[in-house]
Amino acid sequence: MAELPVLVTGGAGFIGSNLVDALVARGYSVRVLDNLSTGKRSNLPDHAGVELMVGDVADAQTMRDAVRGCRAVVHLAAVASVQASVDDPVGTHQSNLVGTLNLCEAMREAGIRRVLFASSAAVYGNNGEGEPIGEDTPKAPLTPYAADKLASEHYLDFYRRQHGLEPVVFRFFNIYGPRQDPSSPYSGVISIFTERAQKGLPIAVFGDGEQTRDFVYVGDLVELLMQALESSVVPEGAVNVGLNQATSLNQLLDAVGEVLGELPEVTYQAARHGDIRHSRANNTRLQQRYRLPEPATGMREGLVKLLGL
Ligand code: NAD
Ligand code: UD1
Structure with a gap:
């Protein structure tokens, strides 16, 4: 088969x-x-x-x-x-x-x-x-x-x-993780933030940075x-x-700064149209049906793997 x-x-x-x-x-x-x-x-x-x-x-x-x-x-x-x-x-x-x-x-x-x-x-x-x-x-x-x-x-x-x-x-x-392409403004936020932080380029946050996502x-x-x-x-x-964990973009930036040692300039711009404010999974069904890696990869560990550090 x-x-x-x-x-x-x-x-x-x-x-x-x-x-x-x-x-x-x-x-x-x-x-x-x-x-x-x-x-x-x-x-x-x-x-x-x-x-x-x-x-x-x-x-x-x-x-x-x-x-x-x-x-x-x-x-x-x-x-x-x-x-x-x-x-x-x-x-x-x-x-x-x-x-x-x-x-x-x-x-x-x-x-x-x-x-x-x-x-x-x-x-x-x-x-x-x-x-x-x-x-x-x-x-x-x-x-x-x-x-x-x-x-x-x-x-x-x-x-x-x-x-x-x-x-x-x-x-x-x-x-998020390795091979997420950061090259377009439409790319996933972690790929963009980490690439720009590594290159010392300014980072743009759309909105106040308090929107949250459940990153896996x-x-x-x-x-x-x-x-x-x-x-x-x-x-x-x-x-x-999802992991049932909410991380705001501001918290994400803190984690990127911790992992890389420093952050470039961060500017706050208008929020995107249609952007979702908060997104966090109830993952009870996932846990009933499948075995999530135990423990699941945390944000700092994931960033370290993504950045190949
Ligand atoms: P990606 O852009 O890296 O992968 C999408 C792939 O589909 C690319 O290789 C692209 O070339 C190919 N593709 C696009 N249109 C196509 C078409 N018409 N015919 C053939 N190939 C086509 O993005 P990803 O993050 O790997 O996303 C994979 C899937 O997961 C997508 O369906 C996306 O909507 C979904 N998804 C992603 C996320 C996320 O956070 N990355 C979250 C929810 C859902
Ligand atoms: C992402 C996925 C989408 C998926 C959804 C599920 C990508 C590109 N999109 O959409 O496929 O269905 O999760 O939840 O992977 N942002 C900034 N600055 C930037 C880039 C983004 O502040 O330079 C903000 C966005 O406005 C948004 C947040 O970061 O508030 C996340 O954006 P993004 O990574 O594009 O993901 P979603 O729109 O959540």
């Missing part, structure tokens, strides 16, 4: 390439479908068990070709930046919703059942109000990004009920994805992936 490849869409990106490493280490062969829009060929290991297909999930035939002969799929391909979706709703929709739908159809045709999907805490909008957010919290997608993630969840659930797909829907909170180290996430891939049962319902 293990010789059939696992398809990782978006596998040349940040989370995807960390997952590919873990799959290869455990003897899986891997097929990556990626359009290299933010992902990089160089993120992938040079290994006979890893095949890269350069193509777009928004193209139905490409998706059919990619799933052929696979044992399971991890669907990570998407425009990951919330702000990019605000700036270009139509363009991002092709990747973030049409891509999911194409995948569902291609899996149905090919008779492949197991799919792990990277949904997002963004589906809750501001409904957490600072409390830990449970999966049943009413959804409030504030941006095209969040709307596409929530709609993707509904399509996956339709294919589960109608066609026997086995979707495992994870709502990732904020993931990518290595911990990858462990969970491996468990979900290998599990014989797929309980219904999305699962939050």
Whole structure:
């Protein structure tokens, strides 16, 4: 069974390439479908068990070709930046919703059942109000990004009920770690802050820096994805992936300063439109279904690993 490849869409990106490493280490062969829009060929290991297909999930035939002969799929391909979706709703929709739908159809045709999907805490909008957010919290997608993630969840659930797909829907909170690309203003905040701090460049905080996020180290996430891939049962319902820990951007800056010894100039600018104020996971369901690394990687330890110190 293990010789059939696992398809990782978006596998040349940040989370995807960390997952590919873990799959290869455990003897899986891997097929990556990626359009290299933010992902990089160089993120992938040079290994006979890893095949890269350069193509777009928004193209139905490409998706059919990619799933052929696979044992399971991890669907990570998407425009990951919330702000990019605000700036270009139509363009991002092709990747973030049409891509999911194409995948569902291609899996149905090919008779492949197991799919792990990277949904997002963004589906809750501001409904957490600072409390830990449970999966049943009413959804409030504030941006095209969040709307596409929530709609993707509904399509996956339709294919589960109608066609026997086995979707495992994870709502990732904020993931960070090595290979998160800091090069765009749309990149993940930890990748931007650490890169700028290392180079001594000024750091811009959007808002007062008291907004909070539940940051998860990518290595911990990858462990969970491996468990979900290998599990014989797929309980219904999305699962939050967070640590139930709120870190404000100001606290994050303190941690970066501690780890690096100093911080460059920090300026406070206008908050981003559609930005969520507080995001913190109630992760009871995650702990019931999966084994979180014990202890999970803390912020300072994660920053040290990210910075290779
Ligand atoms: P990333 O940008 O590094 O990875 C996304 C990958 O998908 C890239 O390699 C990109 O080239 C590829 N891609 C984008 N559009 C594509 C398309 N149309 N066809 C084929 N490939 C395409 O970002 P990431 O942080 O690794 O995100 C991976 C997934 O996790 C995304 O679905 C993202 O929405 C989701 N997610 C990420 C976070 C986070 O904190 N990083 C949180 C919640 C959800
Ligand atoms: C992130 C993910 C998104 C995911 C969501 C889940 C990225 C790029 N985005 O969105 O895919 O669905 O978590 O919770 O990984 N900020 C600054 N200065 C900067 C950059 C950002 O102050 O230079 C602020 C932002 O305004 C925001 C916070 O940092 O308040 C986090 O931003 P960002 O890392 O882009 O993540 P989210 O928008 O939370």
